[in-house]
Amino acid sequence: MALAAVAASLAAPRLHRATPHYPWYLLGAAGATFLVGALLRPWSVERTGWQALLGDAFTIPGYLLMALSLAGLLLARGNLQRHAIIDGLIVCVGAGLAATLLLALPAASIDGRPPAVSILAGLYPLFDAVLILLLLSLAFTTTGRRPAYVLLLSGILLLLAGDLAYAVIGAAGHLTGGRILDVPFVLSCTAIGAAALHPSVAHLTRATPTPVQTWSVRRLLMIVPAMLVPFALIPLVAQQGDAERIVLTIGGTAMIALLVARAVAAVRDYAAAQVKSEHQATHDPLTGLPNRLMLAREISRLLSTVPPATTSFRAGGEPAVWVLFLDLDGFKLVNDSWGHEAGDHLLVEVARRLRDTVPEPAMVARVGGDEFVVAMVGSRQETVTLVERIMEQLSAPVQVSSAEVVITPSIGVVGTTAGMAPVPAVAAVTAEALMRDADTAMYRAKSDGRGRWTEFDASMHERVRERVEIELALRQALAHGQLHLAYQPIVELASGNLVGAEALIRWSHPLRGAISPAVFIPIAEDSGLIAAIGRWVLDETLRQVAAWRADELLGPDFWVSVNVSPASCATPRCRRRCPRRWSGGTCRRQASYWRSPSP
Incomplete structure (x- = not known):
């Protein structure tokens, strides 16, 4: 069984691609030394002198190799946490204190055999406690408990049970026992070999960070018994000699020091988690720049430090809060x-x-997919100079995949200078208002052409308000039948015959009068209304053509063309929808044509 466990440990790295390889090779070497030690022990216990320690000479290096193997698995995770290590040390100190006072010292006091042999017999449980320390550290650094870990833990716990059994009989003066005492070791080899062969062995080195837990229930169930060990051993030590009292004092002092260190680590970890949580809530995860939340706070802070304009004009060199929307x-x-x-x-x-171009203490933030904002305090001339530098820097080529691309920014600029107030003078200037108006100026710059920047002025509010009102009125027009079609005749020049017509949408507003398609069609495309308008135009055209045919006003070859916006009919769904509309009318397919005008 031991040979099988050794072979499984050596095969695990290649069988299941467990990386790194060396912890499993160390584990296999540990199994080999344990096997040699177990074979030599029955012979060495009958000898004296150095020969009596020959079995231990192989077994103790096995514990060292196994400890190095577990340490390698722990280091491979790369996320060692202070509180996890301290928790393991607390359990280790408690177990070591109990093993020393209850097993090692009584075994060392037995007459008639070398003290070294007796002490080693009692210290084997302490070696197991070190292994459990490393396994607990593995457990405390991940949220998953995969089968390979459970099997490995079971194997070491069985090893501890076997060593405890031998330590108990060693304290009574015996170095060997019946075959029943070897059963835990056989089962331990079985569990460790199964752990090495299980596919989840590859996950032992993959860290799954755990949230900061000061004193969770699972931790307390492992830590509290170890903390109570010094108190439980006080009655025993009171009747013993100075050696036992010294060991208990050292162990108790170490336990107190670890508890203090654990409390300090818990406070530090909690503070670090708070800082990390705050950073995640206020920063963009991709670029590391502040997000919209932190930007709004910074602009509000700047507004509170820079006095607002109190005259009808703020001098160009006087500082103001400026927001640049890119x-x-x-x-x-x-x-x-x-x-x-x-x-x-x-x-x-x-x-x-942007970070390299924008000087401190101005803030650069990412507020959307490809949208960035700069908030700063300065004069208008300083702001204009910075905008031009940003335009120059961002227009330089960028290597993307196997090509160089040139991306130009459109920038909207707004400041708190008089005549530039983003809200009426009677209202307070807010961070939200500044970002909104910088956004408005940016869209104005983009509409004027790419790679431009525009400074916000109050008239832009009127254009935005006008656009919103037209959008709302257009929705009502579509619902209440205010739209109609005009048909432009198409005449064949050679014969002078009427061969077709072009359907043109028109809008007569009850208060505004006729509104040009050049005004409301772009708004319909941006707002998503263009799809509904396109369906209405197609239905109305087919209805009208069918009515003309019913009245025998058209020839058999007469046709009508319909202009369809690319925004609503650039998809296969629209192309499938149009043939279905033919099936519900009395008009032949050849009687109408539809086309998408150039954008």
């Missing part, structure tokens, strides 16, 4: 062409350039 032109094309990984690389590079 959007990357063509970012969606990079994502669609090279994938999201390339897009993420581009965002990280843009963030780096």
